Amino acid sequence: MKDARLSPGDRELLLRLLELPTAGPLEGEGEPRLWEAQRAYADAARGLGFEVAHHAAADPAELTDDQVPLAVRRAVAEDPGFLAVQPSLVLALGPALPQADTVMFNVHLDTVAGLEPAGFDGERFTGRGAIDAKGPAVALLAGVRAALDAVPGLADGTRVLVQAVSGEEGGALGVFGTRPLIRRGWYGRLNLFCEPTGMRLLPRATAAMTACVRVDGDDAIDDRPAAGHNATVLLGHLAQRLAARLPERAGGGQVCVAGLHTGHLHNRVYGTGRLLLNCSYPDSAAGRALAGHLEREVAEGLREFTETYRAHRDLARTARDAAAITRVEWHKRGLPALAPADDPWAVDLLERGGLARWPADEPAFTCDALWAAGLPGAYTAVLGPGDLGRNHAHAAGEFADLSDLEAFAGAVSGILVRFAARHHAATGGTRQ
Numbered sequence: 001m002k003d004a005r006l007s008p009g010d011r012e013l014l015l016r017l018l019e020l021p022t023a024g025p026l027e028g029e030g031e032p033r034l035w036e037a038q039r040a041y042a043d044a045a046r047g048l049g050f051e052v053a054h055h056a057a058a059d060p061a062e063l064t065d066d067q068v069p070l071a072v073r074r075a076v077a078e079d080p081g082f083l084a085v086q087p088s089l090v091l092a093l094g095p096a097l098p099q100a101d102t103v104m105f106n107v108h109l110d111t112v113a114g115l116e117p118a119g120f121d122g123e124r125f126t127g128r129g130a131i132d133a134k135g136p137a138v139a140l141l142a143g144v145r146a147a148l149d150a151v152p153g154l155a156d157g158t159r160v161l162v163q164a165v166s167g168e169e170g171g172a173l174g175v176f177g178t179r180p181l182i183r184r185g186w187y188g189r190l191n192l193f194c195e196p197t198g199m200r201l202l203p204r205a206t207a208a209m210t211a212c213v214r215v216d217g218d219d220a221i222d223d224r225p226a227a228g229h230n231a232t233v234l235l236g237h238l239a240q241r242l243a244a245r246l247p248e249r250a251g252g253g254q255v256c257v258a259g260l261h262t263g264h265l266h267n268r269v270y271g272t273g274r275l276l277l278n279c280s281y282p283d284s285a286a287g288r289a290l291a292g293h294l295e296r297e298v299a300e301g302l303r304e305f306t307e308t309y310r311a312h313r314d315l316a317r318t319a320r321d322a323a324a325i326t327r328v329e330w331h332k333r334g335l336p337a338l339a340p341a342d343d344p345w346a347v348d349l350l351e352r353g354g355l356a357r358w359p360a361d362e363p364a365f366t367c368d369a370l371w372a373a374g375l376p377g378a379y380t381a382v383l384g385p386g387d388l389g390r391n392h393a394h395a396a397g398e399f400a401d402l403s404d405l406e407a408f409a410g411a412v413s414g415i416l417v418r419f420a421a422r423h424h425a426a427t428g429g430t431r432q
Contacts, residue, residue, distance in 0.1 A: 004142055004143050004413045005142065006138065006139065006142050006402065006406055006409065007145075010138050014120075017040065017041070017109070017137070018127035018129055020033045022166075023169070024086055024169065025075065025170075026071060026072070026075065026170030026171055027111075027170045029113045032086065034085065034166050035087055037109050037134075038055065038088075041109065041137065041141075042089060044138075045091050045093075048144055049155060050160075054090035055089045055090070056088070057087045057088075057176075058088070060083060062179075062180055063175060066334050069172060069173065069332040070329075071170075072171075086177070088166050088176075088180070090181060091161065092159065093162075094157075095155075095156075096159070097157070099185075099187070099377060100377065101188075102158075103159070103160050103188045104161040104186065104187045104191045104192070105140055105162050106178060106192070106193045106368060106369070107140060107193075108168035108368065109129070110165075110167060110168055114128060115128050123401060123402055124402065125399060125400045125401075128398055129398070130391070131196050131385070131386040131392075131399065131400040132391075132393035133195060136194040136195075136408060139405040139409040139412070140409070142412075143409035143411065144412065146409060146413035147413040147414075150413065151421075154416065154417070160416065161187070161188060163178065163181050165177035171210070171332065173335060173370070174370075177368065187372065187378060189346075190350075190379055192381055192382070193368055193381070193384075194383065194384045195384045196386040196388050197358060198387050200355070201350055201357050201358060201382075201383055202364055203358075203380070204282065204340050204358075204364045205366060205370045206253055206280040206364050206366045206370075207335040208332065209278075209281070209334075210277070210279075211277045211279070211328055212274055212329045212331050213238055213276075213298055213329075214272075214327055215231040215262075215272060215274075215326050216271075216272050216325055217272060217318070219272070220271065221269070226316065227269075228269045229317060230269050230318045231262045231271055231272055232270055234326065235260055237305050238301045239257055239275055241301040242255075242277060242294070246293060250290060251282070251289060252281070253282060254279070256278040256279070258276040259276045260275045260276075261274050262274075279291075279294065280366055284336065284337060287337065291330075291333065295328055298328055302322045306322050336371070336374070338370050338380060341380070350381065350383075353415065365388070369381075383411065385400065385404035385405055386404050
């Protein structure tokens with residue numbers, strides 16, 4: 001809608017949010033000011049009629065299952081304050097209505113590490129979270145305001161929920177932010193996750209799993225390299241094999257052969273080390289298959305290493321013991337993936353405003369929308385302004401253009417107006 005503009009108050013709110021450090025402990029940035037950021041956001045939303053329906057940290061008892069990344073389980077067990085500084089917020093507009101009459105928007109206020117100066121030059125906002133996702137969070141409120149202006153009684157028959165969550169970044173994947181809220185029933189007939197998609201509707205989200213290939217052997221001094229296990233050479237061999245062979249088995253996902261660490265010094269042979277791999281997948285079956293391929297490639301790589309280096313002057317011991325000192329440890333596994341739902345009514349409502357679909361042959365990405373997989377009577381998509389790469393999300397120089405944020409606000413307004421007036425021809429004009 002043409003009148004969905006960011007007001008001076010919206011711009012002030014966004015700058016305030018950009019100034020607040022909200023990178024969580026898993027990002028290594030110390031204590032985030034998420035309570036303060038969410039309260040500022042809630043205060044702005046109250047001016048539109050929203051009420052705070054929930055504002056709390058997750059319960060540690062909810063974070064013991066295998067879907068919870070190992071880093072989160074360890075942090076919860078070791079640090080009583082870990083969850084306490086990472087609450088999530090639910091705002092509600094309108095009376096308590098059935099799910100069929102509810103729209104839910106999810107946006108995360110935590111960021112990656114690397115706080116940058118917040119700024120606005122009249123056309124562009126800069127700062128950590130400008131596009132991912134504090135800028136979209138503020139534009140969302142502007143869109144709701146425009147919809148209420150266009151249809152003054154909109155909130156009488158439509159309930160609007162906004163989840164402003166923590167724990168999207170840092171590898172937590174929403175297990176203590178979005179997942180508990182979804183499990184408590186804070187979702188609607190239509191659910192939109194606000195992530196940069198270039199204003200294209202993305203009805204799917206990959207899930208990700210993280211594998212750690214561990215070598216636990218013996219160190220040696222540099223004068224006697226054959227006496228120990230050389231984890232650096234062994235893991236380097238496995239890293240090359242996995243990078244060359246595993247992506248072809250990804251089945252619509254992506255494989256990232258990531259960090260390899262053994263040690264920092266030059267005068268020793270390191271017998272222990274870690275190789276990390278992050279793998280995305282479009283559905284659970286593909287994830288299970290990819291995990292199996294990864295474990296088999298590691299096993300085959302170990303056999304290859306043993307065969308190649310069993311007579312090597314310095315690597316014979318490493319070759320002999322390779323299988324015994326190496327194992328795959330899963331740090332994250334078994335998360336659901338969001339598959340497109342067959343829901344012509346919802347697709348028509350969203351696309352009637354001129355929104356384009358994400359190309360079917362373009363890979364999706366991983367975000368908190370995966371926790372909406374399989375929700376009964378619900379349609380979920382990812383939609384937001386900007387592009388993760390072009391706008392330097394997770395990198396230096398992150399920015400969001402005012403025009404893109406206002407385009408997103410306009411899309412939000414149009415979606416709410418159409419949802420409020422929803423009537424499906426096949427049902428004779430009754431509400432879905």
